[in-house]
Amino acid sequence: MIEASHLSRTYTRGDGTPVTALRDVSLVIAPGEFVVVRGASGSGKSSLLNILGCLDTPTSGSYRLGGENVSALSDNERSHVRSKRIGFVFQNFNLLPRATALENVELPALYTGAAPDHARARQLLEHVGLGGRADHFATELSGGEQQRVAIARALMNDPPLLLADEPTGNLDSAAGESVMQLLTSLQREGRTIVLVTHDEHVASFADREIVIRDGVVASDTRRRERGQA
Amino acid sequence: MSGLRIVGAAWRSLARSKLRTFFMMLGVAVGVAALTALASVGEATRQETLRQFKRMLGTFDTLTIRPGAGSTRGMPSVGAVEPSLKFADGPAIAEGVPGVLRVAQVQQTFDLDVSYRDESVVPLVLGVSSNWADIRDETVASGAHLTDEDERTLARVTVIGPDVASALFHGEDPLGKVIRIADVPFQVKGVMASRGAGPGGSSLDNVLVIPVTTASKRLFNRDYLTTLIVQLRDENDSDRVADDVRALLRERHRIIPPAEDDFTVSSPRATLAQIEQVGSALSKIVTGVAVIATLIGGAVIMSLMLIGVSERRREIGVRRAVGATRADVMIQFLAEAALISVLGGVIGIVIGAGGATVGALLQKLPPAYMWSMIGGAAALSLAVGVVFGLYPAWKAANVDPIEALRS
Ligand SMILES: Nc1ncnc2c1ncn2[C@@H]1O[C@H](COP(=O)(O)OP(=O)(O)O)[C@@H](O)[C@H]1O
Numbered sequence: 249m250i251e252a253s254h255l256s257r258t259y260t261r262g263d264g265t266p267v268t269a270l271r272d273v274s275l276v277i278a279p280g281e282f283v284v285v286r287g288a289s290g291s292g293k294s295s296l297l298n299i300l301g302c303l304d305t306p307t308s309g310s311y312r313l314g315g316e317n318v319s320a321l322s323d324n325e326r327s328h329v330r331s332k333r334i335g336f337v338f339q340n341f342n343l344l345p346r347a348t349a350l351e352n353v354e355l356p357a358l359y360t361g362a363a364p365d366h367a368r369a370r371q372l373l374e375h376v377g378l379g380g381r382a383d384h385f386a387t388e389l390s391g392g393e394q395q396r397v398a399i400a401r402a403l404m405n406d407p408p409l410l411l412a413d414e415p416t417g418n419l420d421s422a423a424g425e426s427v428m429q430l431l432t433s434l435q436r437e438g439r440t441i442v443l444v445t446h447d448e449h450v451a452s453f454a455d456r457e458i459v460i461r462d463g464v465v466a467s468d469t470r471r472r473e474r475g476q477a
Numbered sequence: 478m479s480g481l482r483i484v485g486a487a488w489r490s491l492a493r494s495k496l497r498t499f500f501m502m503l504g505v506a507v508g509v510a511a512l513t514a515l516a517s518v519g520e521a522t523r524q525e526t527l528r529q530f531k532r533m534l535g536t537f538d539t540l541t542i543r544p545g546a547g548s549t550r551g552m553p554s555v556g557a558v559e560p561s562l563k564f565a566d567g568p569a570i571a572e573g574v575p576g577v578l579r580v581a582q583v584q585q586t587f588d589l590d591v592s593y594r595d596e597s598v599v600p601l602v603l604g605v606s607s608n609w610a611d612i613r614d615e616t617v618a619s620g621a622h623l624t625d626e627d628e629r630t631l632a633r634v635t636v637i638g639p640d641v642a643s644a645l646f647h648g649e650d651p652l653g654k655v656i657r658i659a660d661v662p663f664q665v666k667g668v669m670a671s672r673g674a675g676p677g678g679s680s681l682d683n684v685l686v687i688p689v690t691t692a693s694k695r696l697f698n699r700d701y702l703t704t705l706i707v708q709l710r711d712e713n714d715s716d717r718v719a720d721d722v723r724a725l726l727r728e729r730h731r732i733i734p735p736a737e738d739d740f741t742v743s744s745p746r747a748t749l750a751q752i753e754q755v756g757s758a759l760s761k762i763v764t765g766v767a768v769i770a771t772l773i774g775g776a777v778i779m780s781l782m783l784i785g786v787s788e789r790r791r792e793i794g795v796r797r798a799v800g801a802t803r804a805d806v807m808i809q810f811l812a813e814a815a816l817i818s819v820l821g822g823v824i825g826i827v828i829g830a831g832g833a834t835v836g837a838l839l840q841k842l843p844p845a846y847m848w849s850m851i852g853g854a855a856a857l858s859l860a861v862g863v864v865f866g867l868y869p870a871w872k873a874a875n876v877d878p879i880e881a882l883r884s
């Protein structure tokens with residue numbers, strides 16, 4: 249699914265000095281793997297996830313997604329890759345506040361060129377246990393519910409890869425638990441999941457744990473065989 | 478995204494922030510309303526002015542010749558004009574200039590007392606040849622118009638306008654009665670049909686006509702005219718006939734270059750063209766002001782859109798993350814700006830046309846709508862939305878999604 253080799257990412261600060269967030273990161277993630285990325289704050293986890301999610305491009309190195317070299321694509325082409333092949337889940341949910349749960353779930357379908365599939369959006373809401381909340385505005389939902397709507401949104405275009413940046417970071421433990429159960433069930437459907445977290449318990453849901461320190465992969469350990477919860 | 482879905486998405490987005498949408502529409506609505514209302518009121522007034530002039534001039538297939546060089550303002554009165562236009566000039570033009578059907582001779586004044594018993598008025602007194610009524614399409618409400626016989630015999634008969642009839646007779650039948658014009662007795666043989674209002678809304682009915690021969694010999698004791706009205710066979714021929722008439726009159730009046738004409742030839746069409754020109758200059762100014770108002774509305778849209786873009790950075794980031802291209806975001810914001818502006822424009826047109834209708838009815842004019850201006854206003858509002866939406870939309874398209882999604 250993911251083949252990243254020698255990825256580096258250097259930002260330029262406002263005053264012109266360079267900051268290197270990632271250096272020489274290489275990793276291969278197979279289809280269907282559930283990988284957790286851990287590391288201290290500022291270690292480069294989000295930088296890595298942005299590159300894997302085609303939101304950002306590496307300063308050097310190459311990134312192949314599903315066999316295609318996406319680090320060479322234009323901004324437009326990367327938008328299409330995100331649309332069809334990647335679902336994002338954020339720490340702060342990032343739902344459109346003045347849209348309903350259903351409208352939020354349907355959002356990715358706007359950019360596929362195909363007609364919107366309302367039935368699929370409703371079905372996804374059912375699937376995340378929010379069938380009855382379809383017409384609620386995002387602001388009327390609890391944090392856990394918002395994150396589950398966000399997961400339904402990430403699934404709207406049926407992408408093989410899900411990227412989650414601290415998805416339980418803003419949730420209490422019960423809501424966090426149900427989100428993790430949901431993600432685990434998505435892995436069982438065959439999706440590849442890369443999840444960034446601080447939390448040891450959250451990390452325990454994954455098959456494999458990559459630790460990043462100062463922009464470098466410090467360890468890469470298999471916790472158990474794929475999908476054996 | 479398809480066009481319909483883009484508009485639908487823009488509509489939903491606008492519906493979500495109603496207050497901002499309202500303020501964004503306001504400027505364009507005000508500008509377009511002003512444009513529509515001013516243009517339509519102007520059009521109603523212009524049409525009325527044309528109707529008034531048409532009523533005053535009677536017909537359009539004529540040329541008017543007055544004594545004196547240059548255009549003398551106001552109405553000439555016999556005794557106050559150069560004695561250069563002679564009676565004989567009339568038949569000479571009728572016979573000597575091809576394309577002329579007939580020529581009416583007129584002597585006029587407006588400073589004579591006209592009385593019947595204890596009532597008196599000071600109407601416009603017209604001494605006219607017997608073909609005058611026909612040339613001007615004047616009709617009588619009762620009685621009859623002046624005849625060749627009246628003209629030849631210097632008859633003391635008169636046809637009076639409706640205003641004179643009502644002022645002197647108060648509903649009594651004027652026909653056959655004898656009125657005094659500057660103390661000379663005249664028998665009323667007809668009452669003219671109402672001509673309505675002339676330029677400025679003044680009445681054209683405070684008038685009476687008598688044979689021009691009688692006027693000349695028995696009333697004014699003058700052998701020159703205030704006006705010759707030349708009727709054309711073909712009104713498209715008026716420039717050529719005017720030139721021929723000028724040449725003939727110069728010869729008859731023995732005017733040798735470089736001396737100037739001692740008469741002025743004017744055509745109703747030229748007068749109308751002048752009025753139209755004044756009207757269009759006015760409408761240009763009005764249009765300019767309203768266009769500026771609409772542009773200010775556009776600037777309001779732009780600044781509120783810019784605020785909107787910075788408030789909606791996270792939304793933009795989300796859309797980009799789920800697959801929107803820069804172009805998708807740009808189109809979305811452009812569509813919102815255009816939709817707002819067009820809605821504002823439509824509201825403005827409705828308000829403006831409504832205002833124009835009320836304005837016209839208050840002035841007792843039939844409402845007129847300048848459709849070209851209304852269409853232009855609609856196009857302008859779309860253009861304003863697109864043009865002023867362009868920069869905010871470009872800003873939106875270039876929001877960095879990573880930056881926008883952080884925190
Ligand atoms: N846009 C940016 N400009 C400058 N420095 C940045 C930018 N984004 C991230 N960084 C820096 O890169 C390093 C890694 O950041 P990040 O990938 O967000 O770490 P993490 O997600 O592990 O906390 C940090 O030192 C951060 O300050």
Ligand SMILES: [Mg+2]
Nearest residue numbers: 290293294295
């Ligand atoms: Mg981070």
